[in-house]
Amino acid sequence: MNIAIYGYGNLARGVESATRYNTDVHLVGVFTRRDPATLHTLTGVPVYACERIMDYKDTIDVLILCGGSATDLPRMTPTLAEHFHVVDSFDTHANIPAHFDACDRTARASGHIALISAGWDPGLFSIARLYASAALPEGRDYTFWGRGISQGHSDAIRRIDGVVDARQYTVPVEDAVNAVRAGETPTLTTRQKHRRECYVVAAEGADRSRIEHEIKTMPNYFADYDTTVTFVTRDELMRDHAGMPHGGSVIRNGVSGIDGEHRHTVEFRLQLDSNPEFTGSVLVAYARAVHRMAERGERGCKTVFDVAPGDLSALSAEELRAHML
Amino acid sequence: MNIAIYGYGNLARGVESATRYNTDVHLVGVFTRRDPATLHTLTGVPVYACERIMDYKDTIDVLILCGGSATDLPRMTPTLAEHFHVVDSFDTHANIPAHFDACDRTARASGHIALISAGWDPGLFSIARLYASAALPEGRDYTFWGRGISQGHSDAIRRIDGVVDARQYTVPVEDAVNAVRAGETPTLTTRQKHRRECYVVAAEGADRSRIEHEIKTMPNYFADYDTTVTFVTRDELMRDHAGMPHGGSVIRNGVSGIDGEHRHTVEFRLQLDSNPEFTGSVLVAYARAVHRMAERGERGCKTVFDVAPGDLSALSAEELRAHML
Structure with a gap:
């Protein structure tokens, strides 16, 4: 499964380092609004200008959006859900219903999944x-x-x-x-x-x-x-x-x-x-779930409440029943 | 939503008292292998001989099985899944894969859901x-x-x-x-x-x-x-x-x-x-989820790993996003 990161701050570095512990997940690259030549990633993964993202439409299974909740994600998530399955960590609790509606509209129209507000609060909490x-x-x-x-x-x-x-x-x-x-x-x-x-x-x-x-x-x-x-x-x-x-x-x-x-x-x-590394690791688990849900034909905006726990794990349903139940 | 209880011990009384806190759930009755006249339920809900359960096939949305894991449930759950959506609390960890397979076979064949091993361990733990x-x-x-x-x-x-x-x-x-x-x-x-x-x-x-x-x-x-x-x-x-x-x-x-x-x-x-009242309350929440999943057309044996958290709550998806996310 191929993921990519959009935006490169602390949370993005958390996602990047989390790919080390999720061997079923391959990080294709980081997309940035800055000059790619000025960014040095932790793992040496390639950096691309965000304008080039459409070149990777067929390569990226799930795009993890690492923008901020105040100004980035309210536009970024619905827009990118027109072309990708996306995961974000939108955490302005009061604006979640509006963000959900905006993302649901474009994700349904384009046939994608937009999983919003993953992390630990909102998220595991x-x-x-x-x-x-x-x-x-x-x-x-x-x-x-x-x-x-x-x-x-x-x-x-x-x-x-x-x-x-x-x-x-x-x-x-x-x-x-x-x-x-x-x-x-x-x-x-x-x-x-x-x-x-x-x-x-x-x-x-x-x-x-x-x-x-x-x-x-x-x-x-x-x-x-x-x-x-x-x-x-x-x-x-x-x-x-x-x-x-x-x-x-x-x-x-x-x-x-x-x-x-x-x-x-x-x-x-x-x-x-x-905090950013743990949150990033949660986002990677939800990217895995989105990939599986998309393969089953699910569409639209989702939150952590819509994701069955089993879809988060790299283990199969049989392994989970035998060893974790 | 109508539920019924099959078997009447401590866990069943826990389920019965939990219906007091779940106002969307109506308890149709208790089915027992004992003489119904000898049983006095906590809430005065009717007691029926278990042989009469088929008379209530169209009334009961989900049947909660309160038998023991050692000898009751290995037979009870697959058998009753031929006619009902069922929830059990099968807790012999080592035998869960075999129990799953037996329940999955009859539930798929009959077009029902059998949710096994709910409670807190196995379950929430x-x-x-x-x-x-x-x-x-x-x-x-x-x-x-x-x-x-x-x-x-x-x-x-x-x-x-x-x-x-x-x-x-x-x-x-x-x-x-x-x-x-x-x-x-x-x-x-x-x-x-x-x-x-x-x-x-x-x-x-x-x-x-x-x-x-x-x-x-x-x-x-x-x-x-x-x-x-x-x-x-x-x-x-x-x-x-x-x-x-x-x-x-x-x-x-x-x-x-x-x-x-x-x-x-x-x-x-x-x-x-x-313990039995908390476990009973968890079973009622999973009965709600089974009812919703069945209405969406899902079939077969499920565990807590297959149930999205949102399906457990009496609140709507909109209410959950607005108030609990």
């Missing part, structure tokens, strides 16, 4: 929420994220005047996680669920107390959270905060029995050293 | 193993069960001469769980993964040290484990050990990156007050 709520229709869900780097929040800090660089960790509040994990069903405010740790490199002579104040009072991003700001040197930031860890837990506490007398906890937890 | 291995092809899986009641082990103790009653808890070894949860990939012996706690009511005058010795040296069941035996009165057993809790964790530790330099942990954890 969504699936965990679904299985848990199907098994426990009466119950309450909690999603805790972190400890992990949020690119969006790090970028928001970098836009502040006098900030040279920054990393922001989203951290679940331990007491809240422990209470939910123990089966309690508290009502938690935003502040009670997560806190935010910021590591900031300030420009020489910049007013640090002003920067700290601007961060802590930033609406949507920080104002509703307990936020700590730590100023570090550029070297310290590179040494201690260069990684891209993430993870978290989906927990559902529910009841069963004639009178709701029995309590149950379902938890799905991820602890990831590298 | 199998699904967790599959998603985790698809996301992390290079890694190592661990399954820990408990703390929970094992019916098979409790029964084995009850067969010992001088034992009036017994309950056996399977308990994961905490150090092993913590090491794996922290990302380590140890090679663990049977003894290093689980221990066994036995609560035993001895007959008056029975030789307790002989009973304890017979338990601790019983091959397959106890000999390979650290086992504790505690003698209790019948009242203490009823008071402290009447529940049927269970649960456990599936954990996979894997790597990503060009040189396997990043580590990841995926964990799926269940903590269940009532």
